[in-house]
Each structure stands twice: as C-alpha cells, then as structure tokens.
Amino acid sequence: MIFLLAFLLIFFVGLIILLFTSKKLSPIPYFPTNRKDLPLIINAFNLKNNQVVIDLGAGDGVVIFAAAEAAYQKKLNTQFLAIEINPVLILIIHLRRLFHPNKKNIKILWADLFENNFKKYIKSRNSTTFYLYVSPWLLEKIIENCKLEIKSFSIVSYMYPIKSLKEKEKRIKGKKHDIFVYN
Numbered sequence: 771m772i773f774l775l776a777f778l779l780i781f782f783v784g785l786i787i788l789l790f791t792s793k794k795l796s797p798i799p800y801f802p803t804n805r806k807d808l809p810l811i812i813n814a815f816n817l818k819n820n821q822v823v824i825d826l827g828a829g830d831g832v833v834i835f836a837a838a839e840a841a842y843q844k845k846l847n848t849q850f851l852a853i854e855i856n857p858v859l860i861l862i863i864h865l866r867r868l869f870h871p872n873k874k875n876i877k878i879l880w881a882d883l884f885e886n887n888f889k890k891y892i893k894s895r896n897s898t899t900f901y902l903y904v905s906p907w908l909l910e911k912i913i914e915n916c917k918l919e920i921k922s923f924s925i926v927s928y929m930y931p932i933k934s935l936k937e938k939e940k941r942i943k944g945k946k947h948d949i950f951v952y953n
C-alpha cells in the first residue's frame with residue numbers, strides 16, 4: 771500500500787513538473803504578473819461596459835481576477851476571459867472564480883491560445899482588449915492570429931513591446947516592469 775501511495779505521489783509530482791517545464795506542453799513559461807503593477811495594468815484596460823478583456827495565457831488568473839474586481843466595484847458589465855493551456859492552472863482559476871464577487875462575468879477556457887477559439891466571446895461586445903504577458907518572440911505571431919479573428923482591438927502587453935505596432939505605442943512606467951499599450 772505504501773509503495774502504491776509513494777508511486778502515485780511521485781507520478782503526480784512528476785506530471786505537474788512536466789506541465790510547468792515542458793516546452794512542448796507550455797512554450798511560454800508560467801510567470802505571474804507582478805502584483806505591484808496591477809493598478810497600472812487595470813487602468814490601461816480602460817474598463818467600460820460592453821467590453822471584453824482576454825488574458826491570452828492567464829496563468830493563475832491574477833490579472834483577470836483583479837480587473838474583474840475593479841469592474842465589479844464600478845458596476846460595469848465588462849466580461850473577462852481567461853485562456854490557459856496548463857490544466858493545473860485551469861483548476862486553480864476555476865477554484866478562485868467560485869469565490870469571486872464578479873464570477874458571472876468571468877469565463878474560463880482551457881485551450882491553446884494559438885487556436886483562436888475566442889470568437890464567440892467577442893461577438894456581442896463593442897470592444898476587445900487583449901492582455902499579453904508572453905515570451906517576446908511569440909508576440910508578433912499572436913497578434914497576427916488575433917487579426918484573423920477580429921479587426922479592431924486594444925492590447926496591453928506586460929514587459930515586452932510589440933515591434934510591429936511601435937507607432938501606436940504608449941509606454942507606462944511600471945513599479946516592476948513597463949506596460950505597453952496599443953489602442
């Protein structure tokens with residue numbers, strides 16, 4: 771019995787390590803946005819009614835949950851979509867959502883952000899804002915993918931600027947890292 775339990779423990783710990791470190795399973799490593807920069811990021815979202823904010827690679831949902839709380843305080847109907855590929859993080863997001871005051875406006879999608887599966891979430895909304903905290907060499911590919919789905923959108927990128935959108939760039943000095951806004 772003890773051997774079975776030890777085996778299961780090693781198996782699950784190994785599986786979790788693999789999910790967080792395998793380049794194939796997660797080409798963008800999990801690093802949460804620094805909480806000190808959250809107020810500036812939420813401000814950059816310019817939250818309003820009939821808007822959807824999508825975190826492409828949402829991690830544990832730190833940004834989405836803080837922004838949804840801000841929208842709740844302001845009595846806005848802004849929707850939030852967390853797209854994440856890592857099942858452990860998806861489980862954490864689902865658990866956190868259960869206790870969130872604005873849970874009705876938070877949607878969770880266990881999916882690959884490169885597969886453009888957010889169309890149905892943006893359909894009924896007037897404006898779309900993407901939040902990105904991803905490896906810089908993937909930024910351009912992600913933007914091109916988004917353009918295939920939707921014509922006009924805003925982007926808030928944490929830490930990394932988007933070269934092809936340089937002329938639209940507004941740079942905000944963060945407490946830990948800078949924030950790049952493209953409207």
Ligand SMILES: C[S@@+](CC[C@H](N)C(=O)[O-])C[C@H]1O[C@@H](n2cnc3c(N)ncnc32)[C@H](O)[C@@H]1O
Binds near residue numbers: 827
């Ligand atoms: C740098 S973390 C940022 C997490 C969160 N956005 C934040 O700011 O705290 C990048 C996240 O993207 C996720 N990710 C990596 N590849 C992905 C993919 N193909 N589709 C969806 N999520 C992905 C990772 O699991 C990780 O949680």
